[in-house]
Amino acid sequence: MEYGVTAGLDIGTTKVCVVISQKDVYGDILVLGVGVAPSYGLRKGVIVNIDSTTESIAKAVEAAEVMAGVDVDELYTGITGGHIKGQNSRGVIAVSSRNREVTYREVDRVIEAAQAINYPTDKEIIHVIPWEFIVDEQDGVKDPVGMSGVRLEVDAHIVTGGATALQNITKSVNRAGFNVEDFVLSSLASAEAVLSEDEKEVGVILIDIGGGTTDTILFVNGSIQYSSVFPVGGKYVTKDISVGLKIPDNIAEKVKLEHGFCSKEYMKSEDDIEISGVGGRGSKVVPQMTLCNIIEPRVEEILDLVYRDLVRKNALELASGGIVLTGGTASLLGIEEIAERIFNLPVRMALPDNVIGLRDKIASPIYSTALGLSIYGLREDSTGVFESQQNKRGIFRRMKSSLSEFAKEFFA
Ligand SMILES: Nc1ncnc2c1ncn2[C@@H]1O[C@H](COP(=O)(O)OP(=O)(O)OP(=O)(O)O)[C@@H](O)[C@H]1O
Ligand SMILES: [Mg+2]
Numbered sequence: 001m002e003y004g005v006t007a008g009l010d011i012g013t014t015k016v017c018v019v020i021s022q023k024d025v026y027g028d029i030l031v032l033g034v035g036v037a038p039s040y041g042l043r044k045g046v047i048v049n050i051d052s053t054t055e056s057i058a059k060a061v062e063a064a065e066v067m068a069g070v071d072v073d074e075l076y077t078g079i080t081g082g083h084i085k086g087q088n089s090r091g092v093i094a095v096s097s098r099n100r101e102v103t104y105r106e107v108d109r110v111i112e113a114a115q116a117i118n119y120p121t122d123k124e125i126i127h128v129i130p131w132e133f134i135v136d137e138q139d140g141v142k143d144p145v146g147m148s149g150v151r152l153e154v155d156a157h158i159v160t161g162g163a164t165a166l167q168n169i170t171k172s173v174n175r176a177g178f179n180v181e182d183f184v185l186s187s188l189a190s191a192e193a194v195l196s197e198d199e200k201e202v203g204v205i206l207i208d209i210g211g212g213t214t215d216t217i218l219f220v221n222g223s224i225q226y227s228s229v230f231p232v233g234g235k236y237v238t239k240d241i242s243v244g245l246k247i248p249d250n251i252a253e254k255v256k257l258e259h260g261f262c263s264k265e266y267m268k269s270e271d272d273i274e275i276s277g278v279g280g281r282g283s284k285v286v287p288q289m290t291l292c293n294i295i296e297p298r299v300e301e302i303l304d305l306v307y308r309d310l311v312r313k314n315a316l317e318l319a320s321g322g323i324v325l326t327g328g329t330a331s332l333l334g335i336e337e338i339a340e341r342i343f344n345l346p347v348r349m350a351l352p353d354n355v356i357g358l359r360d361k362i363a364s365p366i367y368s369t370a371l372g373l374s375i376y377g378l379r380e381d382s383t384g385v386f387e388s389q390q391n392k393r394g395i396f397r398r399m400k401s402s403l404s405e406f407a408k409e410f411f412a
Pocket of ligand 1: 011012013014015016044045080209210211212213214233234235238253256257260327328329330331332333365366367
């Protein structure tokens with residue numbers, strides 16, 4: 001693959017999307033190509049049909065390659081689904097170097113110690129992301145190398161995922177003719193595309209509501225302290241419309257996209273909605289409020305699920321910066337109002353539009369994950385030009401690369 005160019009692959013429940021990008025000399029993200037193909041081989045974010053997923057991946061990559069004029073071989077690939085679990089863990093070691101100075105060796109050892117968590121044998125570690133080190137009694141240390149102490153601790157966020165789900169992604173990508181460069185938690189990728197560094201410092205929760213999953217991640221002090229995947233999304237909303245109005249799924253989806261809203265202040269007029277072509281029975285007339293009354297409770301239920309988990313894990317109180325919504329379902333008119341009511345925090349809807357190049361092609365919340373994967377890849381790639389930024393994340397990067405080696409061995 002061309003030097004300094006990366007590709008992100010988002011295998012979503014409704015579409016497979018590939019974004020190819022590059023950083024220009026000013027550090028701006030230049031989007032070179034975007035490819036999208038409908039996805040039929042997934043349920044709730046997890047591959048259930050390899051052939052069909054392989055086909056979608058091949059189509060999406062080819063479209064992005066043609067647009068970008070570059071060949072892709074490695075893909076930073078997103079991972080989501082109900083099998084994903086985020087948990088926090090603390091590692092503790094004694095500093096054993098001769099002059100009691102923390103070196104990279106100690107950092108590796110303490111991160112290793114943090115990985116000693118209980119997780120089922122059918123799960124794999126995807127990320128180990130340290131958020132702070134503690135040297136003796138001193139907490140809040142971002143980079144302990146060079147400090148003196150006898151005891152080194154680390155608090156880290158660990159993400160695990162089902163081994164077979166990972167294998168099925170690798171298989172589908174390989175069969176399409178490409179390699180997985182690295183697995184990246186989808187919400188972490190979306191965060192790369194839509195959150196600002198300031199928000200991540202203050203404390204912010206990103207909720208990516210797609211078709212089959214709702215991916216949530218909390219950043220505070222620049223690091224991840226909570227992540228969770230809820231296997232619910234816009235497909236449930238469509239199903240409710242289909243059952244409620246007694247219309248087929250495909251028509252329900254169209255009605256949702258054309259007329260859907262979930263807070264009554266967004267009712268455009270008193271006019272009824274005319275739904276045509278319902279199974280040869282001609283058209284059907286539905287009051288707008290009926291549609292809102294179907295969509296609103298489901299959206300509330302999805303956001304309430306997220307709210308309750310955040311409260312249970314003491315994570316909500318850390319998000320002084322508020323809530324950011326992205327993913328296709330975040331396009332529903334009125335969803336911000338519902339989220340404000342549930343979380344009692346400021347809410348904004350975010351598009352991945354902080355880029356140059358094909359900005360208009362990518363400025364939709366459905367592309368946050370794919371763009372973010374490609375940006376994540378740019379950060380991982382050592383191009384030398386962006387060294388200062390990479391050094392800032394030195395420890396995180398080193399951890400990731402050793403883990404991806406591990407993953408490569410595992411799937412070899
Ligand atoms: N304007 C819109 N109004 C309402 N819903 C929308 C709109 N645009 C897209 N959606 C819904 O968003 C969902 C698709 O979002 P997205 O592309 O983020 O999901 P995905 O990445 O394919 O799935 P997942 O991340 O859940 O695996 C669909 O359910 C679609 O109906
Ligand atoms: Mg998605």
